[in-house]
Amino acid sequence: MDQRTRERLLPKFRESAAERVEQIAAGLLRWEQGGGTAVRDELFRELHTLKGEARLLGFTGLSQVLHAAEDLVKALPEGAAARPLVDALLRACDAVPGLVDGPPAGGDATALLAEGLRALAGPAAHLPPREARPPGGEPPPPRAATTVRVGVEELDEIAALAGDLLVDGARARGRTRELQELLSRWSRLGDLALAAADELRHRGDGQRADRMARDVHLLRTDAFRFLRRHADAVGAVEGQFALLADRVSQARLVPLSTLLAGLPRAARDLAQEQGKEVACAIEGADLGVDRAILLALGDPLVHLLRNAVDHGLEPPAERIRAGKPPAGRIAITARLDGEQLELTVEDDGRGLDAEAIRAAAQRLGLAQEERLRALDGPALHDLLFLPGFTTRAEPGEVSGRGVGLEVVRRRVTEVGGSAVVEPAPGGGTRFVLRMPQSLALLEVLLVRVEEDVYAIPAADVEGVGRIDPVDLTEVAGLRALRQGERLVPVAALGPLLSLGPAPRARRPAAAFLRHGQDRAAIVVDGLAGEREVAVKSPGAFLAGAPYLTGAAVLPDGRAALLLSTPGLVAAARRQTGPVPAPPARRRLRVLLVDDSAIARDTQAALLRGLGHEVEEAVDGEDAWRRLAAGAFQALLTDVQMPVLDGIDLARRVRGSARHARLPVVILSSLSAPEERRRGLDAGADAYLVKGELSAEALGATLERLCGGGR
Amino acid sequence: MPEPREAQSAAPDPAPGEGWLFCVRAGAGRYGFDAALVSEVVRLGPLTRLPGAPAALPGVFTHRGEVLAVLDLCRVLGLPAAPMGLGARAAVLRIGAWRLALLADAVLGLVQVPAAAQEPAPAQGGPAARWLRGVGRAGAEPVAILDLPALVQDARQRSFAP
Numbered sequence: 001m002d003q004r005t006r007e008r009l010l011p012k013f014r015e016s017a018a019e020r021v022e023q024i025a026a027g028l029l030r031w032e033q034g035g036g037t038a039v040r041d042e043l044f045r046e047l048h049t050l051k052g053e054a055r056l057l058g059f060t061g062l063s064q065v066l067h068a069a070e071d072l073v074k075a076l077p078e079g080a081a082a083r084p085l086v087d088a089l090l091r092a093c094d095a096v097p098g099l100v101d102g103p104p105a106g107g108d109a110t111a112l113l114a115e116g117l118r119a120l121a122g123p124a125a126h127l128p129p130r131e132a133r134p135p136g137g138e139p140p141p142p143r144a145a146t147t148v149r150v151g152v153e154e155l156d157e158i159a160a161l162a163g164d165l166l167v168d169g170a171r172a173r174g175r176t177r178e179l180q181e182l183l184s185r186w187s188r189l190g191d192l193a194l195a196a197a198d199e200l201r202h203r204g205d206g207q208r209a210d211r212m213a214r215d216v217h218l219l220r221t222d223a224f225r226f227l228r229r230h231a232d233a234v235g236a237v238e239g240q241f242a243l244l245a246d247r248v249s250q251a252r253l254v255p256l257s258t259l260l261a262g263l264p265r266a267a268r269d270l271a272q273e274q275g276k277e278v279a280c281a282i283e284g285a286d287l288g289v290d291r292a293i294l295l296a297l298g299d300p301l302v303h304l305l306r307n308a309v310d311h312g313l314e315p316p317a318e319r320i321r322a323g324k325p326p327a328g329r330i331a332i333t334a335r336l337d338g339e340q341l342e343l344t345v346e347d348d349g350r351g352l353d354a355e356a357i358r359a360a361a362q363r364l365g366l367a368q369e370e371r372l373r374a375l376d377g378p379a380l381h382d383l384l385f386l387p388g389f390t391t392r393a394e395p396g397e398v399s400g401r402g403v404g405l406e407v408v409r410r411r412v413t414e415v416g417g418s419a420v421v422e423p424a425p426g427g428g429t430r431f432v433l434r435m436p437q438s439l440a441l442l443e444v445l446l447v448r449v450e451e452d453v454y455a456i457p458a459a460d461v462e463g464v465g466r467i468d469p470v471d472l473t474e475v476a477g478l479r480a481l482r483q484g485e486r487l488v489p490v491a492a493l494g495p496l497l498s499l500g501p502a503p504r505a506r507r508p509a510a511a512f513l514r515h516g517q518d519r520a521a522i523v524v525d526g527l528a529g530e531r532e533v534a535v536k537s538p539g540a541f542l543a544g545a546p547y548l549t550g551a552a553v554l555p556d557g558r559a560a561l562l563l564s565t566p567g568l569v570a571a572a573r574r575q576t577g578p579v580p581a582p583p584a585r586r587r588l589r590v591l592l593v594d595d596s597a598i599a600r601d602t603q604a605a606l607l608r609g610l611g612h613e614v615e616e617a618v619d620g621e622d623a624w625r626r627l628a629a630g631a632f633q634a635l636l637t638d639v640q641m642p643v644l645d646g647i648d649l650a651r652r653v654r655g656s657a658r659h660a661r662l663p664v665v666i667l668s669s670l671s672a673p674e675e676r677r678r679g680l681d682a683g684a685d686a687y688l689v690k691g692e693l694s695a696e697a698l699g700a701t702l703e704r705l706c707g708g709g710r
Numbered sequence: 711m712p713e714p715r716e717a718q719s720a721a722p723d724p725a726p727g728e729g730w731l732f733c734v735r736a737g738a739g740r741y742g743f744d745a746a747l748v749s750e751v752v753r754l755g756p757l758t759r760l761p762g763a764p765a766a767l768p769g770v771f772t773h774r775g776e777v778l779a780v781l782d783l784c785r786v787l788g789l790p791a792a793p794m795g796l797g798a799r800a801a802v803l804r805i806g807a808w809r810l811a812l813l814a815d816a817v818l819g820l821v822q823v824p825a826a827a828q829e830p831a832p833a834q835g836g837p838a839a840r841w842l843r844g845v846g847r848a849g850a851e852p853v854a855i856l857d858l859p860a861l862v863q864d865a866r867q868r869s870f871a872p
Binding site for chain 1: 765776
């Protein structure tokens, strides 16, 4: 093979080698759990193909290692006796990525690796020194002939184009309707022409009258015939576009196996580190999911696996005492429920310990003892997802660092999914992740805030309707709707998204959303119906924008922004929703000080969204002048500013007779404890970090400092 | 925070692309930036507002099937908002993986300012000081040359910090 061909093939080889090694590792684990000859055949096939490819590209060292691995696989005994050999083979698997990145000849390390494998295989396996025929009998299937690798970006672009075609198809249907309307008007004009022809006939000009009438009839017939043909054709094209979009979005799906295949191996390694045993079974790995979903699932699944090994499964001795088999079981199952993908990670370990959860939550100061005692079932288990939650007093080697489950939930909700934990039927623990299978085509409910259109996944909408003020009640400052036994929080979308005021209508329209166990009624200015849209990624620039999960182009060319249901439901539950009555929160006059116009803009939007009045100052001196001139109920200031910085401003405010009692909140990008201390020492009442600033936190702080009302 | 960054020293050539600047008007000032960042000038479609976004990001619109966020340069610079009626012209920017539309009071177009006609930024640079790389002399009115990628990055970070 010439150098250029080799260089061209090398990246593909590296990619496919990684996939094959993963398959081989998964096969080895299945063998260990009693896989049978089919597994051995598969191992041979993969090893043999990989060896052939390695040889083709000149990786002689690697091909020797693989050859020795083949011999060792031949010698693999059944059951637990295979473990030391499987260990050695897995170590060899781990070495492959390094070898394909390294020099082709491989060097001493490869020779040692091959030698080690050969020694384990014993003398019997040495027999065929050169080419070993693949014992599976069949030569490896010629993959290249039936599949093509396509770059994901290209496929995404094709998917986006297919989505656009779909929108264009809908537009064409709209134009057909317009055409029909136009022709009806011509037809009405034709009626007039026919009447005029009659008149002509009465006046004796029969010939002209006949010609006119005939032309009108002919034109009308031809026009409507054309319209029908055209409408049929547009309908057909639209159908084809839909099919195309559907197929492309199918083609974009990546099998879950790419993600799941490595998990049994990971579970085994983790368990070994802790002196535990585990058998990890995967089901539904052939399901295809959107690449974006797959990417979002990687970290959460690995973390859930670690969590199961670390917290769920007991050590063998404890399991035997409890009458369980010494090896723990972890089952990772994927299945489709309509358009939703459901992934469960279930172990047969010690299960959820309500007392341990309560104790940990109290130790971490996440909730008060009284409240904790009242918590039970799903609400109690939900504490596991709180930021910083851990039942370990000391961080464990594997998990228990208190960063895990919160991240699991966040990653899954970012793609419009949910994560819950529940007791497994057998006594263990089960995590259930649900999310859309594909983000490409989605049935959505369109809602309006003023003139702007937003989309909510229809799967999350339980219904739509109007909210009658008589059904509203207030519980602990939260506006809620009585629905039978249930109280559903109510919030208006405009204020929720800091876009504008709540609708003034007496009985405003609302969408009833459900996310997992949580519900919320979202009040909107108008409902614009349900439809299927091609969802686009909002693009790199908008990645991380609050509530935003995607965008769709509507037939009229407007963009509808796809909102995250979990985000909306959670925000509605937090917000003391002023719907439809005037705000219950006290309106404060706030002086906002920041030298950055952008920062001021952001914070002013938050404050106004909370219903407060804002005056802006560009530095400490400017703020001091404005304080003297006006009456304010709170001061929000940045730290690093020219002329007079926030610390000196806070000191000056505290030192003055007039403003000594004015609540001062420092809003800084610096989060170090000594910075906080410096701020509080200067007399600030609160110190908020810009990067972590939320409407909720700001609102709560102001409420705490300024009181509920005066 | 407001000290002008040492961007000048970090970028040896203050205006790549043979000195071609894309110029816009914001308030009373003429601002220019590397013309290579602009892929086209488009007319704004109807905007859909972004949840929880500051006024500098008034919304998104669609252009040939692509959803583009609009960044209002005037608001970034602390000036009154740029007019954004239907048909207002905006420059579509490509900055790394980011695609967005930059709006200002007016699009002025391309101006060539050779390196010799560029001067370092003055010590007091006004609202744009943070992102000012220099001042170009072209015609009667000077052009404030912006480090646009830095400006966009700051605006984005302020808008939705992780």
